[in-house]
Amino acid sequence: MDLDILINSLRNYDGITRKNFIRGATQILDETYNIGGRTALGFGDDASALDIGNDTLLLMAADGMWGRLIEGDPRWAGYCSVLVNVNDIAAMGGVPMGMTNVISVNKEDICNEIMLGIKEGVEKFGIPMVGGHIHPDTPYTALDVSITGIVGKDDVITSCGAKIGDSVIIGMDLDGRQHPKFPLNWDTTSHKTPELVQSQITVMNSIAKKHLLTAGKDISNPGILGTLGMLLEASGVGAIVELEKIPRNKKVSWDEWLKVYPGSGFVLTSKEENVKECIEMLQEVNITSQVAGIITEDKKLNLRHDNQEKVVFDFNHDIIMGIKEERS
Amino acid sequence: MDLDILINSLRNYDGITRKNFIRGATQILDETYNIGGRTALGFGDDASALDIGNDTLLLMAADGMWGRLIEGDPRWAGYCSVLVNVNDIAAMGGVPMGMTNVISVNKEDICNEIMLGIKEGVEKFGIPMVGGHIHPDTPYTALDVSITGIVGKDDVITSCGAKIGDSVIIGMDLDGRQHPKFPLNWDTTSHKTPELVQSQITVMNSIAKKHLLTAGKDISNPGILGTLGMLLEASGVGAIVELEKIPRNKKVSWDEWLKVYPGSGFVLTSKEENVKECIEMLQEVNITSQVAGIITEDKKLNLRHDNQEKVVFDFNHDIIMGIKEERS
Structure with a gap:
């Protein structure tokens, strides 16, 4: 495998490049984001x-x-709208409470399919x-x-807490299938019971309460390394990742695997002493997890494979979201 | 004034007719709306x-x-997106905490204007x-x-609590102007201080804590009587309203006034013994308020003017949202 081709494909993946627009739009709100003081x-x-x-956030x-x-x-989109939102709360170590939606349509049958x-998503999650x-x-x-x-308040998992020397844990549910119409949707939930699917959400709350992580995100449109890249940006650090250590379903090529939006997948960082317990908890709910890298001072995401090491993102120049986060 | 013409214009106003679609779409979720039990x-x-x-909702x-x-x-739309959401929480007697948004654009300048x-809305509210x-x-x-x-939990103001014999209070901030591009936007906030505007939101929380209301809604796209209609539907009751008792800025015709989306306006119901205190609290923050009608058993919204009385909505046949609400 040519690492340069893989990295080039990732860097130009629109799941990642579309995130560039966030910074320009949100910086207008920088001054006011803490209005009210909460x-x-x-x-x-x-x-x-x-x-x-x-003590509640x-x-x-x-x-x-x-x-x-x-x-x-439209039906799958409706289902996914629940999945992605629930995973956003799970990634923060939180307990999801409820959702609202805004639907824009002009055909009743499409609206019905979405609903x-x-x-189905509501029942599953x-x-x-x-x-x-x-x-x-x-x-x-x-x-x-x-x-x-x-x-x-003391349990929340953020994107900005990764520290130099922390282990990078990648957790993916490998029991899934590529959606027939959207091969980059790694569907791990349709065929599972609500109990198992919900346990993959609540495990993050259990991990959060035990303070086993320094940072975490759910893997979304930017894929495994794009999501890790956003975590590194937010934390102001870098990482070295060993490609073959990333848990993968071998039926999917690396190029596709690194871009999939999984039903259940997380990029996490942890102090070494907490890695084992964290991995065990994830494995118990079918999220295959492994230490795939380490957090570095150098603000780059480097990928290693077959004695090669190449830069995926250099945050001295590259921007995914471009937001370095600070906790108020 | 011909009451029939006024009522006919209201009944065909798309701010009201667009609400018809809600029932068909949401009933799919009826079985699952209380999943999780919260x-x-x-x-x-x-x-x-x-x-x-x-004890918190x-x-x-x-x-x-x-x-x-x-x-x-686009800039006014951005501002209004804050206004309408904050008013939704105020109408429930709540304290707004924070907002999120989804923006879909393809031009950077439009996105900037929206932001x-x-x-401006964030700073005002x-x-x-x-x-x-x-x-x-x-x-x-x-x-x-x-x-x-x-x-x-015990303070929340709902749409579904109006009881036969309750007074219908209409509160409107009369100090405003019709937006030059959107005459049905009754802008009462642009020219006011954040302090006064915010006091019009917090007053609803104060009224809620004192349990002065049986039901309430903020006046939105369906206008004063359309909003009252939704409250009556949700409560399973009717009302008789005296047109001239509805607080109005005399520069605006009745036909337009009944359709405006105000910066601050509420339709409320209250037991007679609480009417006075409620109106005084609203008047103090520049929301001109008056008893304009009474809740009836007959499931109709009747409008009185000049010794005439006509039916605006007959909920035995008409549907605005078609949702009769029950508190779990």
């Missing part, structure tokens, strides 16, 4: 956190579904869709979902 | 409510901006926009915002 974490993490007292996230997903399979998909807004007459179809969860 | 209020209210323990609402608003004035408008999602490459422009707030 914001513990603003833009840049999987969910934002607001201090509501009683409110977690809030929002996700819009890609238009091509809704057009290609049926949402219902056990989190209710409690409200929202419908535009019944738009010239386009769109689906946006937001979620609110809660987490203990 | 849902205190689901679809049908200004915000949904989830019981998170400690989480309030969640989401609103999508009309495309014509974004196209006509600048959001920033004092509630932070803490996160969200950007689609940088959609063939359309859209803005969806969701908000989370909290309220005491």
Whole structure:
């Protein structure tokens, strides 16, 4: 395998490049993100956190579904809108409470398909869709979902806490299939029981309560290394990752695997003494986990394979989201 | 004035007719709206409510901006996205905590204008926009915002508590102007201080804590009587309203006034003994309030003027949202 070709393919993957736009848009809100004085974490993490007292943080996230997903399979898009939001709360170590949605449609049958998909997601993940807004007459179809969860103030898992020397743990549920219409959707939940799927969410809350991690994110559109890249950006550090240590279903090529959006997958960092317990807890719920690298001072994400080591992102020049996060 | 012409114009107003689509879409989720067992209020209210323990309800609402608003004035649309969400929480008697957004754009300057408008809204209302999602490459422009707030479990103001014999109080800030591009936007906040604007939000939390209301909604796209209609539907009751008792800025015709989306306006119901205190509290923050009607058993909204009485909505046949709400 040519590491340069793999890296070049990743660097030009639109799941990663689309994240570039975030910085320009959100910096307008920089001055006001802590208005009210409750914001513990603003833009840049999987969910934002607001201090509501009683040692509790409110977690809030929002996700819009890609238009091509809704057009290609509105029911699957509805299902995924639940999946991605619930995973955003799980990635913060939180307990999801409920969701709202905004649907823009002009065909009743498409709207029905989206709602049926949402219902399947709600039943699978056990989190209710409690409200929202419908535009019944738009010239386009769109689906946006937001979620609110809660987490203990001292338990929250952020993207910004990775420290030099920490282990990089990659956890992926390998029992899945590439969605027939969207090969980069690594579907690990459709065929599983709600119990198992929900245990993959609640395990993150258990890990959070035990303070086993220094940072974590759920793997989303930017894929495994793109997601790790955002974590490194937010933490202001780098990492060296050994390709073959990343848990993979061998039916999927590396090029595709590194870009998949998994039903359950996390990029985590942990102090060495906590790695074993963390991995055991993840393995118990079918998330195959392994130390795949180490956090470095050098602000680069380097990938190693077959005695080669190449730079995937150099954060001295490259930007994914471009947000270095600070906890208020 | 011909009451029939006025009523006919209202009944065909798309701010009201667009609400018809909600029922068909949301009923798919009826069985699952209380999955997890925390849902205190689901679809049908200004915000949904989830019981998170400690006698606290989480309030969640989401609103999508009309495309014509974004196209006509993206900055104003950004500002309004904050206004409408904050008012949804106020209408429930809650304290807004924070917001997230999903923006779909393809032009950087439009995105900037939207974000600048959001920033103005955040500064005016004092509630932070803490996160969200950007689609940088959609063939359309859209803005969806969701908000989370909290309220005491026993204090929450719902749409479904109006009882026969209750007074119908209409409160409107009369110090405003019709937006030059959108005459049905009754802008009462642009020219006011953040302090006064925020006091119009917090007064609802104070009224809620005192348990002065039986039901309430903020006036939104369906206008004064459309919003009252939704409250009556949710409560399973009717009302008789005296047109001239509705507080109005005399510069605006009745036909337009009944359709405006105000910066600050509420439709409330109250037992007679609490009316005076409630009105005094609203008047103190510049929301001109008056008893304009009474709740009746007959499931109709009747409008009186000049010795005439006509039916605006007959809920035995008519549907606005078609949701009769029950508190879990």
